[in-house]
Amino acid sequence: MSGKYKDADDVLLRKFTAVLQTHPNIGQRGYDLLRDPEKPGRATVVRRFGSFEAAKKLALPDGGTVANVPHIPPVFIDKKEGRLDWREMIRAAITQQDIIRRNSWSQDACKVEVPTSDPIAVAYTSDEHLGSIATDYTAWLDDIDFLLNTPGLYAVSAGDMIENQRAFKTVSAVINQIIPPDLQEEIVREITLELFVKNKLLAAGAGNHDTEFCERLYGKSNVEKIISRLVPFFNGKGAMELTVGNQKYTHLIIHKTRFNSFLNALHGAKREYQLTLPADVVVTAHTHKPAFEMYYQYEMASEIGMGIGPYSLLIKTGTYKTEDAYSKRYWTKGVIGTPTVVYMPDRREMTVFRTAREAVTYMEGIMGKKLAGQLPAAKMRVGT
Numbered sequence: 173m174s175g176k177y178k179d180a181d182d183v184l185l186r187k188f189t190a191v192l193q194t195h196p197n198i199g200q201r202g203y204d205l206l207r208d209p210e211k212p213g214r215a216t217v218v219r220r221f222g223s224f225e226a227a228k229k230l231a232l233p234d235g236g237t238v239a240n241v242p243h244i245p246p247v248f249i250d251k252k253e254g255r256l257d258w259r260e261m262i263r264a265a266i267t268q269q270d271i272i273r274r275n276s277w278s279q280d281a282c283k284v285e286v287p288t289s290d291p292i293a294v295a296y297t298s299d300e301h302l303g304s305i306a307t308d309y310t311a312w313l314d315d316i317d318f319l320l321n322t323p324g325l326y327a328v329s330a331g332d333m334i335e336n337q338r339a340f341k342t343v344s345a346v347i348n349q350i351i352p353p354d355l356q357e358e359i360v361r362e363i364t365l366e367l368f369v370k371n372k373l374l375a376a377g378a379g380n381h382d383t384e385f386c387e388r389l390y391g392k393s394n395v396e397k398i399i400s401r402l403v404p405f406f407n408g409k410g411a412m413e414l415t416v417g418n419q420k421y422t423h424l425i426i427h428k429t430r431f432n433s434f435l436n437a438l439h440g441a442k443r444e445y446q447l448t449l450p451a452d453v454v455v456t457a458h459t460h461k462p463a464f465e466m467y468y469q470y471e472m473a474s475e476i477g478m479g480i481g482p483y484s485l486l487i488k489t490g491t492y493k494t495e496d497a498y499s500k501r502y503w504t505k506g507v508i509g510t511p512t513v514v515y516m517p518d519r520r521e522m523t524v525f526r527t528a529r530e531a532v533t534y535m536e537g538i539m540g541k542k543l544a545g546q547l548p549a550a551k552m553r554v555g556t
């Protein structure tokens with residue numbers, strides 16, 4: 173060995189030989205796994221001698237010297253060595269990604285059209301929290317029946333239709349449910365079907381209770397699965413272009429914005445308008461107190477026909493969970509409120525009302541006919 177290699181190589185080869193004498197069968201990866209700080213790493217050996225096998229031949233030209241080793245090492249005839257082809261793995265990931273994305277039912281943006289020459293009203297609802305002991309079921313029943321029975325009245329659900337408390341930092345949130353979570357999901361299935369059959373629901377978005385809680389516990393939301401099969405479903409911020417007659421009204425729908433103000437219910441909607449999408453209607457939910465505001469912005473953009481401005485409606489939905497102990501302890505009672513917007517089909521005109529009833533009364537005035545209570549009961553039940 174000496175003479176053929178430099179001194180440093182001799183030292184390296186001696187160390188390498190020492191290891192091989194006790195592990196003459198060892199392969200490249202197994203050698204690295206020995207993790208002995210004294211031994212040269214595989215990369216060093218390969219760099220000095222061209223390849224691991226070439227170095228091995230130099231170190232053990234006769235296949236290994238075990239004369240001084242009393243213990244006979246076993247010979248692994250066909251020891252398998254794992255090998256990861258990272259390019260192959262990434263190519264497989266891209267294929268898998270494509271399959272999963274094509275199988276997804278939720279979306280970030282949608283276009284919905286109501287081909288009509290009449291005005292329509294859209295009720296923005298959320299935070300029903302069905303299943304909670306704190307929910308005002310009488311008020312909710314009244315409102316959902318009004319929605320189901322009134323032609324020209326539609327709804328967008330902004331999340332948290334059910335309480336869905338399966339595990340929480342305070343046990344009281346879990347035990348203060350009067351309908352078990354799995355039955356709450358069945359209620360969502362039945363209501364959504366009924367709304368779908370009567371062509372009432374334009375789109376829906378995920379809330380923290382109905383979606384995030386399940387994602388936290390077992391990775392997926394059953395509510396998302398139920399609703400997304402029927403109408404456009406946003407699992408996060410959602411953009412909707414709603415065409416009414418020949419008018420387009422853009423929407424940004426978010427259950428829980430990260431921008432909140434205790435004093436200004438619409439601060440989050442305003443920030444989302446500024447930072448996410450300057451839509452005609454920005455809807456946020458989650459804080460259980462309804463509010464709305466006419467927000468004048470982008471007048472110049474409107475003047476040059478850019479399709480945004482000069483005014484938008486910022487909306488915060490209310491709740492039906494009025495007697496929430498948590499909310500009452502740290503803030504105030506929840507407030508019922510379903511801000512409802514009347515959209516004109518032939519001119520850009522949006523008018524917002526506190527409740528669906530007020531909006532429908534206005535629409536009845538415009539149209540000169542009674543709408544409320546005109547639709548027959550839905551023919552249920554429809555299987556999925």
Ligand SMILES: [Fe+2]
Pocket residue numbers: 299332379380381427428457458459
């Ligand atoms: Fe919420």
